Amino acid sequence: MTTTDIQPILDRVLAGGRMTPEECGTLLESFDVARTGVAADEVRRRKHPGGVVTYIIDRNINYTNVCNVVCTFCAFYRRPGKPDTYVRTLEDICQRIDETIALGGTGVLMQGGLHPDFGIEWYEDLLRTLHAKYPDFQLHCFSPPEIHNIHLISQLSYEEILQRLKEAGLYSMPGGGGEILDDEVRKRVSTKCTTDEWLSVMRAAHRVGLRTTATMMFGIGDSTVHRVRHLQRIRDLQDETGGFTAFIPWTFQRENTALGRKIKEELTGMDYLRMLAVSRLFLDNVEHIQSSWLTQGLRLGQVALRFGADDMGSIMIEENVVSAAGAHNEADEKTLRYLIREAGFRPQQRDILYRHVNREESVKQDASDSATLRELSVAFAD
Ligand code: SF4
Numbered sequence: 611m612t613t614t615d616i617q618p619i620l621d622r623v624l625a626g627g628r629m630t631p632e633e634c635g636t637l638l639e640s641f642d643v644a645r646t647g648v649a650a651d652e653v654r655r656r657k658h659p660g661g662v663v664t665y666i667i668d669r670n671i672n673y674t675n676v677c678n679v680v681c682t683f684c685a686f687y688r689r690p691g692k693p694d695t696y697v698r699t700l701e702d703i704c705q706r707i708d709e710t711i712a713l714g715g716t717g718v719l720m721q722g723g724l725h726p727d728f729g730i731e732w733y734e735d736l737l738r739t740l741h742a743k744y745p746d747f748q749l750h751c752f753s754p755p756e757i758h759n760i761h762l763i764s765q766l767s768y769e770e771i772l773q774r775l776k777e778a779g780l781y782s783m784p785g786g787g788g789e790i791l792d793d794e795v796r797k798r799v800s801t802k803c804t805t806d807e808w809l810s811v812m813r814a815a816h817r818v819g820l821r822t823t824a825t826m827m828f829g830i831g832d833s834t835v836h837r838v839r840h841l842q843r844i845r846d847l848q849d850e851t852g853g854f855t856a857f858i859p860w861t862f863q864r865e866n867t868a869l870g871r872k873i874k875e876e877l878t879g880m881d882y883l884r885m886l887a888v889s890r891l892f893l894d895n896v897e898h899i900q901s902s903w904l905t906q907g908l909r910l911g912q913v914a915l916r917f918g919a920d921d922m923g924s925i926m927i928e929e930n931v932v933s934a935a936g937a938h939n940e941a942d943e944k945t946l947r948y949l950i951r952e953a954g955f956r957p958q959q960r961d962i963l964y965r966h967v968n969r970e971e972s973v974k975q976d977a978s979d980s981a982t983l984r985e986l987s988v989a990f991a992d
Pocket of ligand 1: 677678679684685686724755802
């Protein structure tokens with residue numbers, strides 16, 4: 611870390627200049643997180659005037675924990691044939707969707723391990739059935755490693771797979787499995803798809819008209835140079851396709867993971883806020899930056915709204931992947947709206963493509979009485 615004066619870089623970016631990778635590296639190495647945050651807040655304000663911060667009501671459903679690759683940072687997967695593996699039944703998935711709809715939910719984020727036996731037909735059948743039963747419900751499913759796995763099993767191109775899944779009802783795709791998009795790091799911690807493969811899946815998704823998010827999980831043995839390359843690769847692909855709706859960085863959650871036992875580095879709240887703010891400034895072509903309160907905790911997730919984030923992500927009905935690695939944060943709609951309001955913004959429900967969703971029930975929850983505040987203080991007792 612350095613105390614280099616970063617103001618000239620921030621001034622140039624605020625004047626409309628595009629940040630270079632070298633400047634990005636300088637900001638990521640700077641102790642002056644507050645100053646970077648102020649600049650990111652200014653960019654967030656320009657991109658999203660009106661003081662609105664959005665959130666979504668959806669549900670994570672992990673259709674299987676069977677996975678045929680090894681990621682040393684993952685506490686969720688189970689090797690095929692192990693006793694505690696599962697594949698969710700259709701009935702089970704439908705029940706979870708019904709519960710989400712009852713809470714005002716607009717969609718589902720469905721992803722799972724890389725099952726060695728599931729070819730394209732398995733995913734098509736699932737999507738077709740769900741889309742027929744819930745035609746207006748947004749199916750935001752299958753990150754690039756899952757698409758790559760289908761490619762290996764079914765021997766189809768990424769574009770063919772994604773076109774078929776789209777026709778079966780796929781609405782959009784999550785950007786999971788990005789971790790650090792640099793093979794120097796990826797190959798040390800995972801046997802899943804490479805950087806080029808991840809980017810190629812995303813390119814194919816955007817080409818067939820699917821919008822996706824992009825993510826970053828840092829603190830897995832990556833250095834500043836790897837983080838800069840990751841951001842550069844996202845920005846380059848976005849210049850080419852314009853298909854990313856949002857960028858979501860978070861820090862590695864180490865509990866119960868092989869990598870967590872090995873790695874010395876423990877990232878702090880400052881590391882997270884710095885990365886978030888620099889992402890807002892560097893990714894000038896990505897509309898939304900999401901706060902990851904699920905991994906960082908509700909308090910830091912709220913502070914992130916003043917470091918470039920304009921979205922609080924989803925309320926949490928169910929989560930199995932990062933909670934297996936030690937992140938046990940929970941929030942309902944009332945809590946997220948409260949946090950957004952207390953940070954000085956107007957909370958607004960959105961759908962997966964960031965279109966506003968207006969439900970009377972949401973606003974009714976804003977009338978906080980002392981009982982509500984007591985409940986919320988229990989939620990924050992972490
Ligand atoms: S992160 Fe995904 S691909 Fe890697 S082991 Fe876990 S479930 Fe499998």
